[in-house]
């Protein structure tokens with residue numbers, strides 16, 4: 001076989017790329033019917049998420065925020081694209097080897113899907129479809145690519161035909177004539193360094209390839225998009241009718257956000273509520289078949305339906321939830337009114353035996369979370385929540401039911417898409433984050449954040465409203481917030497309304513700012529009179545601490 005030209009190489013690389021894209025798109029569509037999480041891209045993506053070392057994951061959450069998932073999926077796609085382009089190049093001389101490598105790629109996706117927690121044997125199907133479609137598309141495009149090469153060689157041998165195309169050698173006369181004519185007036189394109197020129201027998205072959213490639217591109221895009229529409233996070237809570245709470249709370253007071261621009265809303269709108277989880281596809285749960293199992297070291301293991309759950313005492317509770325991965329000053333904290341059943345009531349039904357240390361909860365997507373048993377049984381009223389801010393939980397926040405444990409970071413007490421509670425010991429069962437060396441007892445640290453003015457912002461001298469939020473869900477709430485400018489004295493801020501000890505507190509302070517570059521720092525004191533620590537520590541393994549400080553330019 002002759003040395004391939006650049007264009008020839010390109011056609012084979014594109015064939016490989018499109019074969020992989022078509023395979024993944026087909027797998028994605030089939031997965032919508034089998035199990036959306038078994039889509040080849042998502043199965044590999046999830047596997048990469050779980051295998052990512054904690055420091056890298058921390059860095060990703062810190063720097064990419066909620067974009068960490070799109071970035072991850074793009075990375076998986078780019079790596080796959082490079083690999084498949086390579087396979088395409090290889091297919092020029094080694095058909096079977098190239099096909100075999102495509103099958104290996106698909107098999108990797110299949111293995112990833114089968115190794116996902118809570119997977120079923122049929123989760124292999126999307127990968128099988130992806131491999132089959134991939135090999136078929138590669139074989140087809142490769143044949144077209146070969147025809148380009150063959151006709152180019154033919155043209156190279158019959159030199160006359162190149163400069164003087166005759167109707168007899170040009171199957172598509174009209175096209176060849178017009179192209180040939182216009183071509184004559186054009187300078188030679190640098191992209192056209194092939195052994196043939198348009199108007200020779202080579203071009204129809206090239207046109208077939210381009211048509212084929214375009215067809216596959218459009219087809220793959222359409223099939224992939226359809227799969228996304230059918231399987232990707234488009235679920236809405238079924239028409240759940242929320243039960244009336246056994247005890248209702250007075251409405252939450254109005255926050256100060258209307259008066260102090262830039263301060264976080266006292267009650268976070270659900271659409272703004274932070275989201276942190278490992279799910280690449282939001283689990284879709286059918287409330288009619290949903291079950292909560294309670295087992296382990298209990299007297300009477302049982303399982304209950306969603307209806308059974310709603311038949312229990314439902315209470316309202318205002319709780320601030322935050323992520324252990326939140327850095328000082330970070331955004332992963334939100335507050336709202338939750339509606340749910342006390343975990344204690346559910347566990348009492350089963351009868352917790354002595355020796356139980358933790359409640360090991362599981363979610364429908366295979367997440368496991370350990371919560372110290374006291375936190376779920378004491379009078380803080382940890383909830384199996386079914387609603388937030390007056391609406392059934394949206395799928396992204398755990399529909400139909402999730403844990404919310406006041407005073408603990410989300411990773412040890414806020415299991416979304418809850419499916420099981422097991423009374424056990426720490427020696428016996430290791431949760432997802434425990435295996436990754438995060439702490440098991442994780443009370444929220446007393447913290448405060450400046451929401452306004454903006455760090456590194458430039459403001460005019462004079463009165464500047466400084467404000468933000470402070471929280472101490474594990475420290476009897478907030479009793480005081482103080483602000484300091486540069487090395488000046490701590491000034492007491494005005495606290496916003498009281499939403500309870502496990503709810504954050506807004507604060508504000510008026511600063512008479514003078515020209516210059518200033519550091520503005522905040523600190524909170526909890527309900528026990530303890531001032532938050534100024535010791536800077538990273539989120540791993542038990543939550544960040546230290547004062548939040550911003551730089552403001554006044555001029």
Ligand SMILES: Nc1nc2c(c(=O)[nH]1)N[C@H]1C(S)=C(S)[C@@H](COP(=O)(O)O)O[C@H]1N2
Pocket residue numbers: 273274275276277278279321322323324363364365367396397398409410411414415416417
């Ligand atoms: N099933 C499941 N539940 C989960 C998680 C998860 O990855 N999977 N992440 C936890 C973490 S780390 C946090 S901080 C909270 C975040 O809840 P939110 O996304 O509703 O704000 O959910 C917790 N529950």
Ligand SMILES: [Mo]
Pocket residue numbers: 276322323324325409410411
């Ligand atoms: Mo978290």
